[in-house]
Amino acid sequence: MSTAPIPPPEPGSGEPARRGRPRSEQADRAILRAATEVLAARGLGGMSIEEVAARAGVGKATIYRRWPSRGALALEAFRAEFKEQQPLPDTGTLRGDLLAALRSWVRAVTGSRAGRMLAGLIAEAQNDPELAVAWREQVVERLREQHAIMLRRAIGRGEIPADTDLDVALDMLYGAAYHRLLHGHRPLTDAFVRTVVDVLVAGLTARPAQRPQD
Amino acid sequence: MSTAPIPPPEPGSGEPARRGRPRSEQADRAILRAATEVLAARGLGGMSIEEVAARAGVGKATIYRRWPSRGALALEAFRAEFKEQQPLPDTGTLRGDLLAALRSWVRAVTGSRAGRMLAGLIAEAQNDPELAVAWREQVVERLREQHAIMLRRAIGRGEIPADTDLDVALDMLYGAAYHRLLHGHRPLTDAFVRTVVDVLVAGLTARPAQRPQD
Amino acid sequence: MSTAPIPPPEPGSGEPARRGRPRSEQADRAILRAATEVLAARGLGGMSIEEVAARAGVGKATIYRRWPSRGALALEAFRAEFKEQQPLPDTGTLRGDLLAALRSWVRAVTGSRAGRMLAGLIAEAQNDPELAVAWREQVVERLREQHAIMLRRAIGRGEIPADTDLDVALDMLYGAAYHRLLHGHRPLTDAFVRTVVDVLVAGLTARPAQRPQD
Amino acid sequence: MSTAPIPPPEPGSGEPARRGRPRSEQADRAILRAATEVLAARGLGGMSIEEVAARAGVGKATIYRRWPSRGALALEAFRAEFKEQQPLPDTGTLRGDLLAALRSWVRAVTGSRAGRMLAGLIAEAQNDPELAVAWREQVVERLREQHAIMLRRAIGRGEIPADTDLDVALDMLYGAAYHRLLHGHRPLTDAFVRTVVDVLVAGLTARPAQRPQD
DNA sequence: TCGTAACCGAGACGGTACGTCTGGTCTTTTT
DNA sequence: AAAAAGACCAGACGTACCGTCTCGGTTACGA
Numbered sequence: 001m002s003t004a005p006i007p008p009p010e011p012g013s014g015e016p017a018r019r020g021r022p023r024s025e026q027a028d029r030a031i032l033r034a035a036t037e038v039l040a041a042r043g044l045g046g047m048s049i050e051e052v053a054a055r056a057g058v059g060k061a062t063i064y065r066r067w068p069s070r071g072a073l074a075l076e077a078f079r080a081e082f083k084e085q086q087p088l089p090d091t092g093t094l095r096g097d098l099l100a101a102l103r104s105w106v107r108a109v110t111g112s113r114a115g116r117m118l119a120g121l122i123a124e125a126q127n128d129p130e131l132a133v134a135w136r137e138q139v140v141e142r143l144r145e146q147h148a149i150m151l152r153r154a155i156g157r158g159e160i161p162a163d164t165d166l167d168v169a170l171d172m173l174y175g176a177a178y179h180r181l182l183h184g185h186r187p188l189t190d191a192f193v194r195t196v197v198d199v200l201v202a203g204l205t206a207r208p209a210q211r212p213q214d
Numbered sequence: 215m216s217t218a219p220i221p222p223p224e225p226g227s228g229e230p231a232r233r234g235r236p237r238s239e240q241a242d243r244a245i246l247r248a249a250t251e252v253l254a255a256r257g258l259g260g261m262s263i264e265e266v267a268a269r270a271g272v273g274k275a276t277i278y279r280r281w282p283s284r285g286a287l288a289l290e291a292f293r294a295e296f297k298e299q300q301p302l303p304d305t306g307t308l309r310g311d312l313l314a315a316l317r318s319w320v321r322a323v324t325g326s327r328a329g330r331m332l333a334g335l336i337a338e339a340q341n342d343p344e345l346a347v348a349w350r351e352q353v354v355e356r357l358r359e360q361h362a363i364m365l366r367r368a369i370g371r372g373e374i375p376a377d378t379d380l381d382v383a384l385d386m387l388y389g390a391a392y393h394r395l396l397h398g399h400r401p402l403t404d405a406f407v408r409t410v411v412d413v414l415v416a417g418l419t420a421r422p423a424q425r426p427q428d
Numbered sequence: 429m430s431t432a433p434i435p436p437p438e439p440g441s442g443e444p445a446r447r448g449r450p451r452s453e454q455a456d457r458a459i460l461r462a463a464t465e466v467l468a469a470r471g472l473g474g475m476s477i478e479e480v481a482a483r484a485g486v487g488k489a490t491i492y493r494r495w496p497s498r499g500a501l502a503l504e505a506f507r508a509e510f511k512e513q514q515p516l517p518d519t520g521t522l523r524g525d526l527l528a529a530l531r532s533w534v535r536a537v538t539g540s541r542a543g544r545m546l547a548g549l550i551a552e553a554q555n556d557p558e559l560a561v562a563w564r565e566q567v568v569e570r571l572r573e574q575h576a577i578m579l580r581r582a583i584g585r586g587e588i589p590a591d592t593d594l595d596v597a598l599d600m601l602y603g604a605a606y607h608r609l610l611h612g613h614r615p616l617t618d619a620f621v622r623t624v625v626d627v628l629v630a631g632l633t634a635r636p637a638q639r640p641q642d
Numbered sequence: 643m644s645t646a647p648i649p650p651p652e653p654g655s656g657e658p659a660r661r662g663r664p665r666s667e668q669a670d671r672a673i674l675r676a677a678t679e680v681l682a683a684r685g686l687g688g689m690s691i692e693e694v695a696a697r698a699g700v701g702k703a704t705i706y707r708r709w710p711s712r713g714a715l716a717l718e719a720f721r722a723e724f725k726e727q728q729p730l731p732d733t734g735t736l737r738g739d740l741l742a743a744l745r746s747w748v749r750a751v752t753g754s755r756a757g758r759m760l761a762g763l764i765a766e767a768q769n770d771p772e773l774a775v776a777w778r779e780q781v782v783e784r785l786r787e788q789h790a791i792m793l794r795r796a797i798g799r800g801e802i803p804a805d806t807d808l809d810v811a812l813d814m815l816y817g818a819a820y821h822r823l824l825h826g827h828r829p830l831t832d833a834f835v836r837t838v839v840d841v842l843v844a845g846l847t848a849r850p851a852q853r854p855q856d
Numbered sequence: 857t858c859g860t861a862a863c864c865g866a867g868a869c870g871g872t873a874c875g876t877c878t879g880g881t882c883t884t885t886t887t
Numbered sequence: 888a889a890a891a892a893g894a895c896c897a898g899a900c901g902t903a904c905c906g907t908c909t910c911g912g913t914t915a916c917g918a
Contacts, residue, residue: 122396179385449913706876
């Protein structure tokens with residue numbers, strides 16, 4: 001059903017005492033390592049379960065027992081690679097926070113492997129609704145909640161209006177960055193980061209005098 | 215090499231006079247129609263050359279003779295579907311122009327089939343460098359040039375500074391929209407369009423007092 | 429190595445006293461019952477250890493601890509099914525004995541399950557040399573010894589010559605029957621049984637005047 | 643449905659002119675050669691489509707396009723190997739004919755590869771009803787018709803009664819031989835051949851005085 | 857009464873082969 | 888020379904079983 005890693009059976013009540021041979025954590029690690037290597041080398045589109053299994057020294061069924069699809073495996077590999085690279089900055093100003101946050105995103109994404117994995121996952125999610133849900137819930141929403149904190153702190157400091165549309169603000173900030181990542185029409189430079197943040201901060205700060213309703 | 219449709223041979227010298235049976239324009243149309251149907255029904259990930267050929271009543275080679283890959287065919291089908299839906303508005307104000315442009319993009323993308331095709335093409339381009347180039351050159355850059363005109367007119371009218379970074383402005387405008395399209399975490403409502411445009415216009419308009427350099 | 433049921437360890441000297449938990453006779457019975465059911469339903473080719481284990485409510489290792497292969501298990505199930513159905517007739521004449529023996533074989537083999545098991549075992553033995561040996565030693569030779577008794581009694585009575593080749597006689601008698609069972613080209617009717625016995629008895633009885641040696 | 647080699651489509655009427663690329667006869671040959679090799683080396687139980695395809699340098703689908711199952715392929719390979727080895731002798735006496743026929747069968751079966759293929763096919767047919775039908779129709783019945791000719795000639799010569807049950811006679815002759823082949827309990831010697839033929843001829847020749855009806 | 861040994865059911869393990877599907881190419885006859 | 892048709896080689900798909908191996912637990916014997 002879902003795209004989450006398949007848990008071992010008998011999640012049970014108080015003390016269920018799982019039966020049968022337990023899942024091998026060594027196989028877990030070998031599979032994720034192999035998947036990460038293949039993803040870095042050839043991208044998600046070029047990753048086959050067959051190859052990951054061979055490279056990890058594992059039977060295919062051992063992978064299918066844990067993840068329902070190629071995308072689900074890639075998602076977990078990506079999360080392991082990406083997660084602690086995204087700290088929540090607290091510099092005292094909205095501009096400083098956004099700069100730090102976007103910079104660390106860009107650094108993660110342009111450095112080695114996370115960028116290719118990320119692009120591949122978004123691509124896969126377009127054709128795999130289960131993965132799309134997992135991607136949204138486990139990556140997108142989780143990051144957005146983190147980042148919304150920065151904006152709420154700015155509201156608390158009076159830097160931006162209390163009725164600021166946080167969703168749109170985040171869409172503009174990260175949307176611009178994803179745009180360059182996925183289309184590749186312009187590079188993800190630091191100048192880009194600074195300008196995006198400046199325009200966004202200015203746009204959020206400016207008193208919206210009177211917006212016509214057309 | 216490229217992903218452009220393959221032209222009939224003998225682009226020729228002074229004496230074109232192509233020999234042999236000419237390409238069937240009926241086959242062209244049948245292929246594009248079949249491709250468009252399959253794309254609308256199952257997305258690019260679910261489209262196989264095999265199926266398009268069968269549905270168009272055409273041999274696979276007849277498709278490969280014209281387009282080098284699944285993505286190239288989808289790109290042409292998309293362009294036929296999408297192209298004249300994107301007029302260049304001229305309302306007299308930057309805000310009006312951006313609103314009109316983004317609205318027509320959103321309308322095209324949420325209505326009918328273009329949205330699914332577009333997402334599928336971006337996905338495919340992540341795994342097909344040739345298609346990525348074609349996508350950039352034939353769709354992204356072409357639209358950006360169109361839209362840059364609106365921004366240059368605004369500069370001409372003195373609405374925004376002359377040194378405005380047009381690339382970043384467009385990335386924020388369309389990036390936010392692509393973001394919602396590809397991740398599906400929030401809907402592409404008209405309120406979204408208005409807020410994006412308002413924040414962007416405000417951000418571009420505001421005098422950048424003193425930007426610290428960090 | 430062999431295909432015999434694996435005996436519990438400690439075949440022991442003077443002091444048997446096997447340690448550890450003894451084999452569960454209930455498991456023995458459940459496995460053989462399940463195997464017999466599956467064999468009757470789908471034949472040996474359609475029987476998997478996996479299914480027998482599941483149906484018997486037993487772990488696969490519990491089966492492998494007792495029998496080294498699918499064929500060995502099937503052989504034991506067959507023997508339990510087949511054994512006491514083959515009495516040694518003693519009617520006073522060779523013809524009467526052979527008729528009774530072949531009739532009871534045909535009855536066992538055309539009735540319910542033994543026929544399918546038998547055919548499946550012969551098939552399996554073609555690809556499993558261990559099973560072939562076990563089959564020969566435990567089924568074929570044992571039956572032949574039984575049946576040879578009938579022929580020796582006929583020699584004793586003077587019905588057939590003392591130098592009759594008993595092996596060939598048995599091969600002709602049962603070979604004809606196996607032939608129909610395995611190829612299915614003709615049915616195993618009682619008329620068939622009678623004719624085989626008549627021709628064989630006549631052939632054995634006739635004084636072989638002078639056989640040319642070519 | 644059947645187990646016959648799958649014919650190319652459009653067997654057609656007068657002049658159908660089959661369309662599309664024709665089946666590659668080179669592939670036909672390579673597949674049959676590879677199958678024969680594997681069968682000789684490991685028997686039918688040890689032959690996988692995967693290996694035959696690899697050894698023939700052919701895609702698996704190219705095999706499945708021609709033969710519906712492993713058994714069907716093996717059957718064709720066997721027929722090519724076995725066919726012209728079985729002449730129809732005509733020595734002038736029943737005994738001479740039967741000796742010659744059974745001797746050439748034994749020679750084919752104990753020499754080289756046909757014996758292993760034959761045993762494997764009979765085994766496979768026990769678990770594959772389609773193959774069983776094909777085996778019966780294409781091998782068993784065809785040989786029986788051939789061999790029945792010898793018996794009918796003997797009737798014509800007055801060697802055996804006109805109401806002899808030819809089916810039973812053939813079952814006893816070949817049944818005895820198959821019996822030794824499949825069970826391996828005794829070797830297929832020439833002495834065996836002679837004794838079988840002698841007993842059979844004597845049994846058929848003897849005037850059946852009065853057979854009781856029990 | 858304890859410890860140790862062999863069993864038990866369950867189920868994961870690394871593998872092999874299955875039969876299907878699609879990719880992109882090649883080879884026919886027909887237009 | 889291009890068309891439709893369909894076969895070609897290649898190889899991934901997800902499934903089913905193989906025979907072995909861990910688990911937590913049970914049941915016997917011998918110390």
